[in-house]
């Protein structure tokens with residue numbers, strides 16, 4: 001498949017039958033989609049809704065217990081990671097052109113001024129999403145989009161600095177629960193001949209998870225610093241990583257991806273090579289939904305760490321530096 005074909009299919013998915021709004025989809029259509037993904041079609045409300053007494057300007061009950069947990073963990077990346085509705089930068093949960101959303105005060109999440117008399121609105125949060133567990137779920141999402149014209153959005157951890165894991169009134173594809181990890185002492189990319197020491201991660205695995213898994217296998221995985229960033233789909237498409245062993249994207253050996261035409265493809269240096277090239281830096285979600293990726297790893301290097309604590313003064317600081 002050439003890049004041109006993929007790109008066109010991608011464009012078609014977004015625009016060809018764009019007349020149907022997600023709000024016009026019938027109950028029967030949602031039920032059919034839900035059945036095709038084994039009941040994992042979910043509705044989504046804003047992350048902080050439990051703290052509000054109005055939702056879309058209609059009175060609702062505050063859920064004190066849920067609100068208290070959200071207030072206590074409002075800025076915790078690990079807490080946010082577990083929610084489809086939460087982003088790492090809260091502004092991407094809102095529709096910024098209308099300033100419509102559902103946010104607490106990030107400095108003091110218990111500040112009542114943020115919630116009292118204020119309506120919690122849907123903002124950029126997709127009203128429906130699929131909790132993806134297998135490639136077939138992604139294929140069902142693409143088929144639904146092709147049939148209805150409802151746009152799709154892909155969210156993993158929600159770290160994207162430009163908010164590209166959100167699109168208002170889209171059907172969300174949530175990859176967080178693609179949670180597989182496999183260590184290979186000898187990994188040969190399909191149709192290739194050379195083998196490598198490697199780790200395969202599902203698209204929902206975070207850096208922290210893969211660092212620990214690599215360590216358990218006496219290996220070192222080269223990635224970014226924020227523990228909750230996804231190590232596969234979004235990062236491979238958009239990010240750069242560290243320089244000691246070269247760029248992270250150059251260490252990817254193979255990617256399994258569902259393209260907008262519904263195919264599950266394997267891309268590596270020996271097949272679908274143009275797609276493989278494009279996926280490593282081509283932008284999140286541009287060419288399809290990544291299911292898993294396999295990365296070259298290194299033998300673990302012993303690390304010496306000294307933890308020093310002292311009260312800094314003008315003189316001892318200078319001496320220390």
Ligand SMILES: Cc1cc2nc3c(=O)[nH]c(=O)nc-3n(C[C@H](O)[C@H](O)[C@H](O)COP(=O)(O)OP(=O)(O)OC[C@H]3O[C@@H](n4cnc5c(N)ncnc54)[C@H](O)[C@@H]3O)c2cc1C
Nearest residue numbers: 156157158159160164224225230233234239241284285290
């Ligand atoms: C606090 C913070 C620290 C960071 N530190 C680093 C760092 O040290 N090094 C570095 O290189 N980068 C860093 N980044 C940037 C980060 O790597 C990128 O934002 C990356 O795109 C996040 O990917 P994600 O899947 O975790 O996030 P998401 O926001 O969920 O996704 C990012 C993009 O990829 C798309 N996407 C997600 N999953 C898939 C998939 N399975 N298939 C196709 N597309 C998908 C989304 O639609 C979106 O466009 C940092 C970002 C933050 C907010």
